[in-house]
Amino acid sequence: MLFSNISFIFIFLPVTVLVYLLASPKKKNTVLLTASLVFYAWGEPIYVVLLLLSAMFNYFCGQDIEDRRDNPVRAKKSLAFAIVINLLILGFFKYYALLMESVNAVSPAEIPYREFALPAGISFYMLRVLSYLIDIYRGEAGAQKRFVSFALYLTMFPTLPAGPVERYAELNVQLEKRMVSPQRFGNGAMLFVCGLAKKVVLADSLGIFQEQITGMQIGTFSMLTAWIGCAAFAFRLYFELSGFADMAAGLGRMFGFEFRRNFNYPYISRSVTEFWKRWNISVASWFHIYVYEPLGGDRTDSFRQMWNLLLLGILTGFWYGARWQFLWWGIYFGVLLSAERFVWGKLLVRLPKAVQHIYAVIVIFIGWAWFFSPDLGLALDYIGVMFGVGASGIADTQTLYFLISHWLLLVFCIVGSSSRGTAVLHSIIEVPQSLQGKKIAACVVYMIIFIVSLAFLVTGTGESGLIIQF
């Protein structure tokens, strides 16, 4: 089950909110944990056991690491054991099929293997687990004594399917003490509605549009059509991930949690470096804190930094998906990050801002071709078409058709992916002079957004082919 689901919005969420608000402060975590397990079991009943077993394993690992902190060697061994087991679990469920496919591709005889459905949210879950264990080892947080609070940190349903990845050291205070107020609840509901609209109105509509173009055979569409398809995917991915992030943040706020912002208008970036600071911020921060910095970060020599950036790109790429083209996506961005830092970064900042922005949009959008293409070859073919190789021309009647039939959607996407979208919304709410008038205006505006989203939800599938691969 995802947040963009009728059963979630009209059954699960109201019941959970009601029980949560009625529960005593001591029982609130138990209520939320129970709801999270029910949420997970709704779609993946068999993997709830995996969730609980893993939570118990990591709970004891955390205590063991903390108990050994006065003996660094033993603490390190304990941490290493915990990390290895967790990575083996992740590797088994997410990367095993890729490994076997690759082995069978070169092996003279096919080795049979069993396929598994990917446990929902396993990638986000594992980042949280590793964050918890490493923070304890570093002494940045104490091991959680209460299993309910610990399991809640790992499995909290607002953040389980699509993040954000909150560091345990930053969230542990809220696990024990948080405030629910009507204002925070209302703000959370508004944020949830915005996220829902991003997903079901924009992302799902873009999905149909994008697949029309990117599903066409190479050679049958023009250069401009290829760019439109790529842009459609770029906006689709952004609105889907940021939509879920907004919904998660909104739900969290309704239950008293404050999560940090996960997307900060990434497509207004003027460089790839800036883009990585605005896109899926919690995941990018995680890799920066737990991978890049321990490898030396910016403190090492140029060659080492370039290697570290490349490794960062590769690991991040593989985190996004268990296919080889995600590896290439990661390498692509790793090379660009290094190039901006050591080759053309200083030249870039001297260029006009508009040129910087165009450069960033072009290189970012090219990178997405690896995401939506089924394999590396098709990704390269598609990128070729974007630059005229194998294209049926610069533009054709199809280009005109796509632009005319989807111009409004594209306008919404461009406005919605910048701060102007929020500014337009606020300017409408600020029209009445009185505070009461503003409140009524806000209710009306968000109710309209919610009703429109419901209409799209009822007529569409409400599910996604992008978010589930995490």
Add this chain to the structure above:
Amino acid sequence: MKRKQRKRRDQTDMAAVNRSVSRAEIYKYIMAFALLLYIVLLLIYSSGSTKSFEEAAGNVEAGIQTDSLVKQNAQALKRHYGLNGADYEGAVLYMAEDSISVEEILMVKVKNDQQVHIIQDAVRDRVNSRKNSLENVSPEQVKLLDKARILVRGRFVFFAVSKNAQEYAELFTESL
């Protein structure tokens, strides 16, 4: 005397610390073993297969009693389940010729994990629809619907309503 008491207390504290260290360590190994056991059970009972749909379905179809069940086409799949066969790697549907009989077998191999939920929802809707229409007409058929088997193995989804539903389910599992 006081120094001796203090020393004895420190030794007791250290022993207590060591005991608590051992407890967390023991439990973590127990949970690691439990995880391993769980994965082994998953492999045995709920993993899928990399066999082609044609190969797996062929093994199942060989065991279906075709005197009571007839293979249906893509239009029937769309009409009765709302599923478009072209969206999946493979789909086969058998239904009883008699419209009162609820006996059906559906086997689908999906292209991605999300489609599993779509199939499951379609099957649930189909079962509920049949129950509603036969509730006061044929209670024996409704009982068969209550005993329907639905299995998900990786990307294979299997659904059977029949007095032989259990045998068909075993046939499906073995075919993978």
